[in-house]
Structures are given as C-alpha cells and as structure tokens.
Amino acid sequence: MAAEVQRMxxxxxxxxxxxxxxxxxxxxxxxxxxxxxLMIVSNALFIVQxxxxxxxxxxxxxxxxxxxxxxxxxxxxxxxxxxxxxxADLATLRSMPGVRDAFASEAYPLEGGxxxxxxxxxxPQQTQRPQFSIVYFADEHALDTLGISLLAGRNFRADEIGxxxxxxxxxxxVVIITRDLAYKxxxxxxxxxxxxxxxxxxxxxxxxxxxxxxxxxxxxTRTIDEDSILVPARLADPAGAVxxxxxxxxxLPALLQAAPAALLANNRLxxxxxxxxxxxxxxxxxxYATDRGVAIAMGVACVLLLLATAGGIVxxxxxxxxxxxxxxxxxxxxxxxxxxxxxxxxxxxxLIVSGGIVLGALFGxxxxxxLMKYWELPRMPLWVLGMGALLLWLLGQxxxxxxxxxxxxxxxxxxxxxx
Numbered sequence: 001m002a003a004e005v006q007r008m009x010x011x012x013x014x015x016x017x018x019x020x021x022x023x024x025x026x027x028x029x030x031x032x033x034x035x036x037x038l039m040i041v042s043n044a045l046f047i048v049q050x051x052x053x054x055x056x057x058x059x060x061x062x063x064x065x066x067x068x069x070x071x072x073x074x075x076x077x078x079x080x081x082x083x084x085x086x087x088a089d090l091a092t093l094r095s096m097p098g099v100r101d102a103f104a105s106e107a108y109p110l111e112g113g114x115x116x117x118x119x120x121x122x123x124p125q126q127t128q129r130p131q132f133s134i135v136y137f138a139d140e141h142a143l144d145t146l147g148i149s150l151l152a153g154r155n156f157r158a159d160e161i162g163x164x165x166x167x168x169x170x171x172x173x174v175v176i177i178t179r180d181l182a183y184k185x186x187x188x189x190x191x192x193x194x195x196x197x198x199x200x201x202x203x204x205x206x207x208x209x210x211x212x213x214x215x216x217x218x219x220x221t222r223t224i225d226e227d228s229i230l231v232p233a234r235l236a237d238p239a240g241a242v243x244x245x246x247x248x249x250x251x252l253p254a255l256l257q258a259a260p261a262a263l264l265a266n267n268r269l270x271x272x273x274x275x276x277x278x279x280x281x282x283x284x285x286x287x288y289a290t291d292r293g294v295a296i297a298m299g300v301a302c303v304l305l306l307l308a309t310a311g312g313i314v315x316x317x318x319x320x321x322x323x324x325x326x327x328x329x330x331x332x333x334x335x336x337x338x339x340x341x342x343x344x345x346x347x348x349x350x351l352i353v354s355g356g357i358v359l360g361a362l363f364g365x366x367x368x369x370x371l372m373k374y375w376e377l378p379r380m381p382l383w384v385l386g387m388g389a390l391l392l393w394l395l396g397q398x399x400x401x402x403x404x405x406x407x408x409x410x411x412x413x414x415x416x417x418x419x
Contacts, residue, residue, distance in 0.1 A: 014345065020350040023320070027352060030316055032390060034356025037083025037309045039363035043371065044298040046380045051295040055288035057226075059109040060178075060211030062147025063280040065100070065247045068108050069260055070276035072240040074269040079165040082236035085267060092266045093243060093259060094141070098251030101145040103186035105137045105242055106235045110280065110287040111215035112213040118170060118229060122185060133227040134214035135170065137235045139183050143176075145246045146212065151179060153194045156232045166237045174232060176207035206374030252279065309392070310399040313353075317345060317403035321410075328410040338408035345404035346397060351398040357389045364388070 073082065086104050092104040106116060119130030136142070139161045143150065153176070160174060175196075182191035182205070195202050210230040235241070243263075247255045257277070260272045278286075321328075325342070328341060368380040 013351070019188065026316055026319075030312055030352055031356040031359065033309055033312050034215055034353050034396075035360035035363055037305050038357055038360025038385070038388050039367050039393055040305055041302045041391070042364045043359075043367050043380065044302050045388065046368070046384045047377070048295045048298045048302075049384075050378065051291045051298075055291045055295075057213065058211060059280065059284075060146075060148050060209070061109055061213075061280065062246060063284065065081065065146070065249065065252055066145075066280040067245055067247065067252060067256060067259075068276075068278050068280070068283070069243040069263065069272060070240065070243065070278075071243060071263065072273075072276075073238055073270040074271060077238045079163065079236045079238075082241075083163040083234060083236050086234055086236060086241055088266060089241075089243065089263055090141075092262050093245055096255070096259065096407065098248050098255050099259070100245060100246045100248050102140045102245040103139050103141040103145050104234055105142070105244060106237070107134075107136065107215040108242060108244055108280070108283070109215060111285040113173045116170075119199055120181070120229065121186060124197050124202070126197070131181065131184050131227065133177070133229045134216075136166070136212070136228060136230050137233045138176075138230040139232065142230060142244075143209070145244050147246060148209045148212060150176075151208045151210055155207060156230075157251045160232045161234050162231045166235070166239070169200040170198055171235075172198070172203050172230060172231045172233065174206045175203050176209060176230040178204055178212050178226060178228045179208055179210055181209050181229060182225060199217040200289070280304050306391070310395050313396055313399040314403060317349065317400045318406075321345075321403050321407040324407070325410055329408055329412055332410060333412040341408040341410070342404045345400055345407055349396045349400040349404075350393065354391055357392060360392075361385050361389070 005415060073085070077085075090104060093099055116135040117132050119131075120133055120137045121130045138156065140156045140158050143155055148285055156174070156176070162172070164170070175198075177185075177191065183189070185191055186194060190207055191205050194205050196205060197203070207230075209230075211226060212230075213226055214228055245255065245259055256277055260277055263270065263272065288417055331341065364380070368377070371377045372379060
C-alpha cells in the first residue's frame with residue numbers, strides 16, 4: 001500500500017510542476033510569502049526563546065521574602081555621622097518582629113539601573129583585561145538576608161566590616177565571590193583562599209556562593225550579570241542608603257508599612273518615598289518588563305504573520321479550484337477518486353511550501369547573522385529553522401484542506417460543461 005501511494009505521488013508531481021509553471025506569478029508570490037514568513041517567524045521565535053530564558057533566570061536570593069527600602073538623608077552629614085545612622089537603622093530593622101535579618105548595600109538584584117563594577121586581576125601587574133564583576137557592599141548579615149548559602153569557605157566576621165565613603169578606594173582584605181566568577185578566575189576550581197587584586201590592592205577569597213544576580217536586569221547575557229563579589233563594608237554615602245530586609249514567612253505585607261515607619265521614628269531627618277519601598281518580586285516584574293513586552297509583541301507578530309500566510313494559501317488554492325473545475329471533472333470522469341484529487345492539491349501545496357522553506361532558510365540565516373552583528377544576539381540554532389519549517393508545512397496542509405475537499409467534491413459531469 002505504501003509503495004502504491006509513493007508511485008501515485010510520483011506520477012502526480014510532473015503534472016503539478018507543469019501546472020505551477022503556467023501560474024508562475026501566483027506561485028512565486030506564495031513561495032516568497034512562505035520564505036519571508038519562515039525568516040521572520042524563526043528569528044522572532046528565537047528572540048522570544050532567548051527573552052524567556054533571560055527573564056526566568058533566578059537571582060539566587062529568597063525573592064519571596066525580600067524587600068528593599070531606599071533611604072535618602074536630609075542635611076549635611078559626614079561619613080562618620082552617616083555610618084552611625086546606618087548602624088542604628090540596621091539595629092532597629094533587625095529587632096523588629098517579623099524581620100529575619102537586614103543589611104545595607106548600594107544596590108540590589110534586579111534593581112534595573114545602578115551598580116558598581118570592579119576589575120578583578122589574578123596578578124598585580126596583569127596586562128590582560130581584568131575580569132569585571134558587580135560589587136555588593138555587605139556585612140556578616142548579608143548572606144542570611146539574601147537567603148544564599150556558601151558553597152565553600154566562610155562568612156564575614158563582624159571585625160572585618162569597614163566603613164567607606166563614596167569616594168574611598170575599595171581595598172578589602174577579604175571578599176566572597178560567586179561560583180561563576182570563581183570559575184572564570186580559576187578554571188581549575190581552586191579559587192578559595194587565593195589572592196586576587198582589586199583597584200585598591202590584594203584581597204583574599206574566603207567564600208564562594210552559588211548565584212547572586214546583579215542589578216542589571218536588562219543585561220542580555222550572563223557575561224557580567226552573574227559575576228558578583230561581596231565586599232565587607234558599609235557604604236556611608238551622605239546621599240542615602242539601600243536597606244535589604246528579609247521577612248519571616250507571612251510577615252512581608254505588614255513589614256512593608258512597619259519598617260519605613262520604624263526608621264522614621266528612629267530618625268526623621270530622612271526621606272523614604274513610597275516607590276522606594278519595593279519587594280524583589282516587584283523588582284523582577286519591573287526589571288524584566290521590556291523583555292516580557294518584546295516576547296509578547298514577537299509572539300503576536302508571529303501569529304498574525306502565520307494567519308496571513310495561511311490566508312494566502314487558502315485564497316490561492318480556492319482560486320485554482322474555481323479555475324480548474326473542468327479539468328478536475330475530466331480527471332474524475334477518467335477514474336480519479338476524491339482521495340486522488342485531495343492528494344493532488346496536498347502534494348501541490350507541499351511543493352510550494354517546500355520551495356518557500358528552502359528560500360526562507362537562507363533568508364533566516366542571513367537575518368540572524370545581521371542580528372548577531374548589530375544587536376549582539378547569539379547564533380540561532382538550526383533546530384529553530386526546522387521547527388519553523390515543520391510549522392509551515394503543517395499550516396500549509398491545514399490551509400489547503402478546505403479548498404482541496406471542495407475540489408474533490410467536483411462531480412464528473414463538470415467535464416461536459418463548456419469552458
């Protein structure tokens with residue numbers, strides 16, 4: 001049975017090609033439409049996939065229970081005064097019912113705008129480009145506040161925490177780094193206990209954590225965004241401070257109101273705007289809003305383009321059925337069954353769509369190379385083109401099925417009617 005079907009399909013291809021050559025313009029337009037659809041849909045779906053992977057990245061923290069308070073100081077303050085106020089604020093926050101822990105830093109994961117970068121070198125006089133990383137100022141409470149665990153090494157001690165002004169050089173004696181940064185600095189896995197060099201001088205790696213995402217939510221790659229370094233210091237900036245607070249289960253909603261009120265009660269010479277109190281879940285939604293919007297827009301564009309292509313196939317097939325009624329009737333009169341007529345139009349559609357897929361694959365690769373050059377996107381894997389081709393083949397068969405059924409329903413009597 002399978003051999004018979006293959007033989008019948010082979011016999012049909014020659015007259016199909018002859019018929020298509022007689023309608024070069026219409027055929028070429030559908031082939032071009034399929035090619036452009038494959039080019040756009042494959043690249044769009046690849047962008048959607050990269051965006052989805054990007055916005056699904058874990059921060060490595062206990063996002064469900066973390067919130068941030070952005071505090072601005074009022075009045076002229078020196079570094080010592082700011083440091084004293086920060087100590088008092090942290091003591092107030094840590095003593096509140098429902099608070100598990102808290103610490104102060106200059107930024108937080110998914111902040112979406114600001115972060116301090118530091119070049120990390122393995123040698124003091126290294127001439128090669130340093131490994132850039134994102135700096136988080138932290139203390140002995142930072143790991144528990146963030147909800148991250150050490151893979152190796154130890155936490156900071158209270159006596160190792162210093163105080164830095166906004167223009168002081170970062171020169172810690174010890175640091176904690178993420179696993180990604182450790183691997184890039186020491187691919188053999190021996191980062192713990194090693195000495196590396198920041199702009200302020202040498203420092204020793206005393207701990208390694210798994211993942212701690214940086215504040216640059218819009219970063220399209222993991223090149224820097226997950227290479228983080230924890231520096232044992234409080235940044236006593238007279239402009240303000242960022243407090244990260246981890247709530248106990250079920251206490252987060254109440255603390256969003258109570259924690260800022262407690263800070264104001266502690267010292268009213270400050271400004272805490274309502275939009276400066278934000279949960280990490282809200283930070284994720286805001287930080288990835290652009291990625292989410294791009295993914296949705298690309299998805300909608302793909303659906304509309306596929307519907308337009310399907311409409312073109314239906315329209316062309318319906319037109320050809322109306323033009324070929326007498327020829328179909330003749331074939332029916334000569335013994336062709338409805339299944340033969342149906343298969344004829346399905347094979348014809350398959351050949352047209354296949355021609356568009358071959359051309360579209362070339363267009364798709366060329367478009368991806370341009371996106372790689374101008375938009376720094378990664379190379380599109382070939383399976384994306386394969387999925388797009390399969391989708392178009394299925395779409396073509398579904399679109400042609402209705403006109404093909406109408407063609408198969410043409411009675412043999414049509415052969416006796418005048419043209």
